Structure formats: C-alpha cells, structure tokens
Amino acid sequence: xxxxxxxxxxxxxxxxxxxxxxxxxxxxxxxxxxxxxxxxxxxxxxxxxxxxxxxxxxxxxxxxxxxxxxxxxxxxxxxxxxxxxxxxxxxxxxxxxxxxxxxxxxxxxxxxxxxxxxxxxxxxxxxxxxxxxxxxxxxxxxxxxxxxxxxxxxxxxxxxxxxxxxxxxxxxxxxxxxxxxxxxxxxxxxxxxxxxxxxxxxxxxxxxxxxxxxxxxxxxxxxxxxxxxxxxxxxxxxxxxxxxxxxxxxxxxxxxxxxxxxxxxxxxxxxxxxxxxxxxxxxxxxxxxxxxxxxxxxxxxxxxxxxxxxxxxxxxxxxxxxxxxxxxxxxxxxxxxxxxxxxxxxxxxxxxxxxxxxxxxxxxxxxxxxxxxxxxxxxxxxxxxx
Amino acid sequence: xxxxxxxxxxxxxxxxxxxxxxxxxxxxxxxxxxxxxxxxxxxxxxxxxxxxxxxxxxxxxxxxxxxxxxxxxxxxxxxxxxxxxxxxxxxxxxxxxxxxxxxxxxxxxxxxxxxxxxxxxxxxxxxxxxxxxxxxxxxxxxxxxxxxxxxxxxxxxxxxxxxxxxxxxxxxxxxxxxxxxxxxxxxxxxxxxxxxxxxxxxxxxxxxxxxxxxxxxxxxxxxxxxx
Numbered sequence: 034x035x036x037x038x039x040x041x042x043x044x045x046x047x048x049x050x051x052x053x054x055x056x057x058x059x060x061x062x063x064x065x066x067x068x069x070x071x072x073x074x075x076x077x078x079x080x081x082x083x084x085x086x087x088x089x090x091x092x093x094x095x096x097x098x099x100x101x102x103x104x105x106x107x108x109x110x111x112x113x114x115x116x117x118x119x120x121x122x123x124x125x126x127x128x129x130x131x132x133x134x135x136x137x138x139x140x141x142x143x144x145x146x147x148x149x150x151x152x153x154x155x156x157x158x159x160x161x162x163x164x165x166x167x168x169x170x171x172x173x174x175x176x177x178x179x180x181x182x183x184x185x186x187x188x189x190x191x192x193x194x195x196x197x198x199x200x201x202x203x204x205x206x207x208x209x210x211x212x213x214x215x216x217x218x219x220x221x222x223x224x225x226x227x228x229x230x231x232x233x234x235x236x237x238x239x240x241x242x243x244x245x246x247x248x249x250x251x252x253x254x255x256x257x258x259x260x261x262x263x264x265x266x267x268x269x270x271x272x273x274x275x276x277x278x279x280x281x282x283x284x285x286x287x288x289x290x291x292x293x294x295x296x297x298x299x300x301x302x303x304x305x306x307x308x309x310x311x312x313x314x315x316x317x318x319x320x321x322x323x324x325x326x327x328x329x330x331x332x333x334x335x336x337x338x339x340x341x342x343x344x345x346x347x348x349x350x351x352x353x354x355x356x357x358x359x360x361x362x363x364x365x366x367x368x369x370x371x372x373x374x375x376x377x378x379x380x381x382x383x384x385x386x387x388x389x390x391x392x393x394x395x396x397x398x399x400x401x402x403x404x405x406x407x408x409x410x411x412x413x414x415x416x417x418x419x
Numbered sequence: 420x421x422x423x424x425x426x427x428x429x430x431x432x433x434x435x436x437x438x439x440x441x442x443x444x445x446x447x448x449x450x451x452x453x454x455x456x457x458x459x460x461x462x463x464x465x466x467x468x469x470x471x472x473x474x475x476x477x478x479x480x481x482x483x484x485x486x487x488x489x490x491x492x493x494x495x496x497x498x499x500x501x502x503x504x505x506x507x508x509x510x511x512x513x514x515x516x517x518x519x520x521x522x523x524x525x526x527x528x529x530x531x532x533x534x535x536x537x538x539x540x541x542x543x544x545x546x547x548x549x550x551x552x553x554x555x556x557x558x559x560x561x562x563x564x565x566x567x568x569x570x571x572x573x574x575x576x577x578x579x580x581x582x583x584x585x586x587x588x589x590x591x592x593x594x595x596x597x598x599x600x601x602x603x604x605x606x607x608x609x610x611x612x613x614x615x616x617x618x619x620x621x622x623x624x625x626x627x628x629x630x631x632x633x634x635x636x637x638x639x640x641x642x643x644x645x646x
Contacts, residue, residue, distance in 0.1 A: 087540055111543035112551075118544035124537055128559040137555070141546035190545050 039099040040064070042194070042226065046083045048090035055079050055090070055250040061228070063098040063194075065242030066220055068258075069230045076250040077230045078121070081198050084228065085118050086111040097194055098226075117187030119197040123179035125171035131182050132167040138189035152222055154189055160222070161185045161215050177208035181215060188223075195227045201236065216240060238277045238317045239419045263388040265347040265358055274356060274390050275319035277419070282312045291336075298361030298386020299339040303416055315419040320356060322414040323391035327401055329410050337413040341389060343403055348395075355398045359411055362386030423616060425592050426600035433508070433596060434576040437515040441523040441572050442565070444516070449527030450557065468521045475518060479585025482514045486586070506588050511596075514586040515576045523572040530564020531557060566634055574627045578620070 042061040048054070055076045061067050069077040082088035084095065086102070086109060094104025102109045125134050139154065158164050161181045171179060180200055187195060200216075201209045213236070220227070220240055231237060237244065237258075244261040246254035246268050253268045254261045261267055262276050280294040285305055292305045294314055301316065308314075329338060341359035348355055362385075389411055403409070452464055470478055486492045486504040493503045504510035538560060542552045558565075580598040587594030589603070597616060604613040 085544060087543070110548075111540070112546050112548050116544060118541075120537070120541065124541045126538060126541065126556065126560075128562075137542075137547075138545045141551075186545070 038096075042067075042084075042097050042228075043095070044080075044084060045092075045094045045104075046080065046090040047092040048079060048083065048088065050079070053079075053250060055083070057247075057250070057252045059245060059252055059255055061226075061245070061255075062243055063226045064224075066227045066229055066240045067243040067245065068237045068241040069228065069245050069247060070232065070237055071247035072232055074249075075247040077232075077247050078198055079250075080247065081196050081228065081230050084194075085116055085196055086114050087118075115191070115193040117190055117192035117195045119180070119183050119187050119195075119200045121199045122203045123171065123174075123176060124183055125174075125179055125186070127171050129171075130167065131163065131169050131171070131174070134171075134182060134186050135167075135189050138186045142189060142191040152188075157185055157188055160218055175208070176204050177211045180204065180208075180212055184215070184219070188219075193225055195223070195225055197227065197229045199230050199232070201233070202231075213239060234273060235419075238275075238417075239315060241277075259388060263358055263390060265345055265356055270356060273319055273321075274392060275317055275322075276388060276390055277315055277317050278387050280314050280316055282308060282310050282314060284310060296361075296387050298341075301339075301413065301416060302336045303418060306418060317417040317419055318389060318413055319415070319417075320390035320392035322416075323359075323389060324412045324414065325357065325391055325393060325397070325401060325403070325409045326412060327409060330412070333412070335412045335414060337416070338410045339389075339413065341386075341409055341411045343405055343407040343409060344388070345405055346398060346403055353395050354392055355395050355403075357391040357393060357398070357403060359389040359391060359409070360386050361389055361411070422591060422595075423600060423612065426595055426597045426616075427619075429508075429592065429594075430577055430596040430598075433511055433515060434573045436512050437519060437576045438523075438569055438573045440512065440516055441519060442569060445520065445523040445527055445568065445572075448520075449524045450531055450553070452524070452528045453531035467524050470518050471521050475579065475581030476585055478518060479514065479582040482517065482582070483585050486510060486513065505586050506590060506594060508593055511583060511587045511594055514582045515579060518579055518582045519572045519575045522575045523568040526564045526567040526571060527561065530561035530567075533564075534560045563635060567631060570627055570631045574624060577623070 040063050042063050043059070044061070045058040047056050053074070053076065057076075057080060069080060071077050079088055083090050083093060089108070090103075095102045096104070101107050102114055125131075126137060129137060135154075135158075152160065158167075161184060163178065163181050163185055166174060166178055166182065171182075174182065180203075184197075184200065187197075201212055204212065216236075217239060227240075229236070229240060241258045244254065244256065244258055245252050246261065248268060254264065256264070258277055262269055262274075264270075278296045280296040280301070283293045283295040283300065285292040286302075287305075290305045291302050293300050293302055294316065303316070306314075326338075329340075339361050340363045341361045344358040344360050346355050346357050391411060401407075401409070448463075448467065452460060452467070483505055484490050486496070488494075488497065488503050496502065496504055504513055534557065538556050539552050542556045547555060577596075578598065579596075580602070583594065583596055583599055587596075587599075589595050589599055595603075597620060601613055601616045601620075604610075604616065
C-alpha cells in the first residue's frame with residue numbers, strides 16, 4: 034500500500050481512540066512545509082503524534098524519504114526517529130536553563146546528519162533572537178520566548194523531519210506576530226521538511242507549500258497549496274475562500290508609495306513595504322474581494338484589474354452566490370494592452386497563469402453570462418500582504 | 420547518660436542506613452507505581468501502604484517468624500552463613516525498611532506522577548532513551564519528592580518502637596534505640612532521664628518537620644507557578 038521511496042513521506046494510520054477514529058493514507062512531499070489543517074478534534078495532532086511515534090497506531094505504516102519508521106514489523110520508538118517536535122504549549126525542561134535545554138538536544142543529536150541544515154547552531158540562536166536568554170530558567174521566559182527556545186531546541190537535535198503542533202496556538206495575537214516572522218525565516222532557510230499543524234488560515238497562507246485538510250479523522254483534501262485553495266469542491270471553500278500568490282517585487286512607484294509585484298499571469302500594485310526589488314512575497318486575495326467585469330473599466334478607483342479566463346463556476350457555499358475559478362493572464366486578443374508589460378507572457382504562458390477565486394452573486398453570474406472559457410477582468414479590491 | 424548517647428548514636432545510624440536503603444529500593448517501586456497500568460498495581464500499592472495502618476507489633480511478629488531460624492528468610496541467611504537476623508542491628512534495618520517503606524515510596528510516587536507525561540515525550544523527541552529519560556528528567560524533576568521522602572523515612576525510623584521491640588529486643592549498643600531506652604527509663608521511674616530523651620525527640624521532630632515545610636514552600640516557589 035505504501036510507496037517506499039525517496040522524496041516522499043508515506044503515512045497510513047488507523048487508530049481508534051474512544052469514539053474517535055483516525056483513518057488516513059497520505060503521500061506527502063519530503064520537502065517544504067506541509068500544513069495539517071482542520072478544526073479541533075479533526076485528528077491533526079493525533080496524526081502528528083503517530084508520525085513522531087508518540088502515539089501508536091496498530092494498523093499503520095510510515096516511511097520517510099526512503100526510511101521505514103513503522104510497518105512490516107518495525108516500530109521505531111520516538112527516541113530513534115530523527116525528528117524535531119515542537120509542542121503546542123511550552124515544553125521546556127523546567128530544571129534546565131535555556132542553554133541547558135539546547136545542550137540537552139545538542140548532546141543527543143546524531144552528528145552524522147549535520148550537513149542537512151544550512152544554519153549553524155549559532156546562526157539559529159541569532160535567527161530566533163534568543164541569544165540574551167541563554168542563562169534564564171524557563172519560568173523566567175514569556176510564552177513567545179519559550180516557544181522560540183523550543184523551536185531552536187528541536188532544530189539543535191539535527192532532525193531530518195520537523196513536526197510542529199500548533200506552535201502559536203497557546204500565544205496571544207501579539208506573541209503570534211512576534212514569532213511568525215521567525216517561522217517564515219526558518220521556512221526559507223531550512224532544508225528539511227516541516228509538517229505543521231494549525232487551524233489558522235493565516236498561518237496556512239503564510240507557511241504552506243502543501244496542504245492536508247483533515248475532518249473527523251479523515252483527510253478530505255491533500256495537495257499543493259494552490260490546488261487545495263482553488264479546488265471548487267475543496268472543504269476550504271466552506272470558510273473564507275481565497276488564493277495565495279507567490280510573487281516578487283518588480284519595481285516601485287515612489288511618488289505614490291506603491292510597489293509592483295509580479296507573478297505568473299499578472300502584476301499587482303500594492304502599498305510599498307520598502308523591501309528591495311527581487312524580494313519574494315506572499316499575498317492572499319480573498320474571493321469576496323474579487324469582482325468581475327466583461328470589459329476593462331478605466332474610470333474606477335480600483336487599482337488592480339487583471340485579465341483572466343473563467344475556468345469553472347460552482348454554487349457558492351452561501352445561498353445566492355457562486356464561486357468563480359479564474360486563470361490569470363492576458364487574453365490572446367488583448368495582448369496589445371498598452372499599460373502592462375506583457376513581455377513574452379502572451380503565448381504559451383497563458384496556461385500557466387496563477388488561479389484566482391471570485392465570489393459573486395448568482396444574479397451577477399447569470400447577468401454576465403459566465404461560463405468556462407469566458408474572458409473577464411478581475412477587479413481586486415484588497416490584497417493582504419503576508 | 421552514656422547509655423543515652425549510645426542509644427542516640429545507634430538510632431541515628433539505624434535511621435541513616437534505613438533511609439539510604441529505602442531511597443535505593445523505594446525509587447524503582449515508586450517509579451513503577453507511578454507509571455504502570457498493570458492490573459495488579461492496586462495490590463502492590465496496598466502492600467506498600469500496609470505499614471501505615473498495621474500495628475507495628477503485627478508487622479514485627481511476622482518479620483520475627485520469617486527471619487527466625489524456622490522462617491524462609493532465616494533459613495536463607497543461615498544457609499549463607501550470616502546466622503539469623505532478629506536481635507541484630509541488620510535485623511533492625513530490614514524490619515525498619517518494611518516499616519518505613521510507605522513514607523519513602525508515597526512521596527516519591529506523588530513526585531513522579533506530578534511530572535506528567537509531557538517532559539518524557541519532550542525528552543524522547545530529543546533522542547533520550549528510557550534510561551536516559553529516567554536519570555535526566557524523572558530524577559531531577561522529582562527532587563522535592565526525594566527530599567520529602569528522605570526526611571520522612573529518617574524521622575519515622577527514629578520514632579519506631581513496636582517493631583524494634585519485637586525484632587531487636589533491648590540489647591544495649593546493638594538494638595536499644597532511643598524509644599526503647601525511653602521506655603526503660605519510664606519503667607524504672609527515672610523521669611529525669613525520660614524528660615531528657617523525650618524533650619530531645621520532641622525537639623528533633625519539630626526541627627525536621629519545620630525544615631521540611633520550609634523547603635517545600637521554597638521548592639514550589641522556585642519552580643514557579645504553573646512550572
């Protein structure tokens with residue numbers, strides 16, 4: 034059943050616990066950030082504990098990047114799995130200082146894999162901003178500081194897989210804002226796969242490369258971030274439907290305090306964040322912030338209007354609305370649009386444009402006669418820079 | 420007066436030996452009781468707690484029988500060439516260990532249980548195996564429990580009377596501990612000596628309990644609320 038191959042994390046678990054049943058069979062990429070997303074009680078923490086060997090699923094198999102951890106009579110106990118684990122609540126060893134906690138991990142870390150991390154321990158301490166905390170005891174730290182130390186400690190053990198169980202859930206909004214940038218930096222710097230449990234759409238949007246949606250112990254969606262966000266039958270559409278675009282700062286218009294960011298199929302004008310051109314940037318566009326027109330409106334205050342083609346239309350979750358899936362990119366006939374630099378993007382690239390979702394009323398959809406293949410302009414009212 | 424000092428010295432020697440033995444023996448028992456889900460856990464816990472409710476003379480009676488020349492332990496010690504244990508210092512040590520066992524095991528068990536599962540899971544994710552986890556997580560985190568257990572075990576052994584009388588009798592310098600000596604003084608109507616010893620024991624007990632409670636308060640604050 035499981036594929037025993039490199040580059041893949043294959044996990045099958047059936048675990049009954051009182052009246053809860055976890056029953057999943059997943060194949061995940063052994064790189065980047067995989068988000069296990071779902072409401073509380075959906076089984077995401079249980080799945081993570083099965084991956085760590087902290088929970089034991091009698092019927093289960095697990096192989097990580099070609100190494101078998103469970104199945105075929107094998108069950109590696111937790112301390113023999115090369116993992117790092119960040120618990121939901123602070124979990125520092127209370128009898129040790131911060132430095133002592135880090136040493137505890139470092140001392141037991143296998144040295145054979147030290148090459149699989151691009152950051153040295155010292156760089157990690159600086160990246161997480163804990164260099165001034167080293168001599169403190171855990172009870173002298175704030176919640177956010179404790180979690181940063183816990184993250185550093187997990188990485189000090191030279192893991193080949195980093196598991197994080199809602200590391201921000203026990204923190205208030207202020208502390209979340211304090212830690213998220215560190216997580217984004219780690220995401221960019223680490224070469225090991227991260228499996229990250231959350232029920233926050235914000236954390237998902239910022240960190241995910243791959244998404245597994247869990248509901249009542251079952252995986253109801255499993256795919257790349259874009260695929261899961263834009264599948265019209267995806268469980269994600271029950272909440273705030275929207276897409277996340279991976280973009281790059283192209284140029285800035287200093288007189289307007291604006292900058293242009295580019296991605297496959299278009300460009301957006303955003304409030305300047307004063308980062309240099311070339312910086313990568315994730316932006317989230319909610320479906321309810323996208324309206325559609327059949328022709329380009331020039332007499333509008335809306336800054337961003339992108340040409341797009343309708344891929345699919347489906348009934349929205351709330352009555353009287355529809356969700357429209359769009360492929361961004363210039364229409365072949367409008368390739369001469371003078372204001373946008375389309376360069377070479379008019380031809381074959383058209384199929385590779387990013388997907389966008391728009392939630393409009395059923396009445397408007399009928400009125401505009403929208404169907405797969407319709408060419409429209411997507412007016413974007415608001416963009417969240419993540 | 421020399422007899423009193425001999426009794427005090429013997430008592431301290433006995434209590435120190437018993438405390439040491441009980442910390443070594445009681446730790447694995449307490450660890451097992453704190454962690455096991457075996458169906459017979461209740462039975463073992465009850466046996467360990469028996470000396471709390473049993474009259475010391477009952478315990479002493481059975482120990483006298485088993486350690487005596489016709490008892491199983493007596494047969495074993497004779498076969499090993501040690502002779503029989505009753506009416507010797509080591510006989511007192513063995514009997515006192517049974518007698519004070521719950522006073523050492525229960526604080527340790529409570530301390531181990533209070534640690535919870537999480538620190539052990541944390542240590543396991545940091546590659547610490549079971550023995551490693553016991554020595555680097557369980558023992559340090561249960562430190563207040565060890566101090567309580569040592570003090571209670573020591574103090575309780577100092578105060579025993581019934582078991583000593585049954586197993587040890589009343590041999591000066593060998594088995595005549597403070598409580599027995601005190602009994603002798605009262606029997607002989609030597610109240611001056613009895614006052615001296617009683618007052619000493621009273622003072623000792625107070626100091627022990629006072630330092631125990633002071634330590635426990637300090638320990639709980641130094642680990643911090645919710646720590």
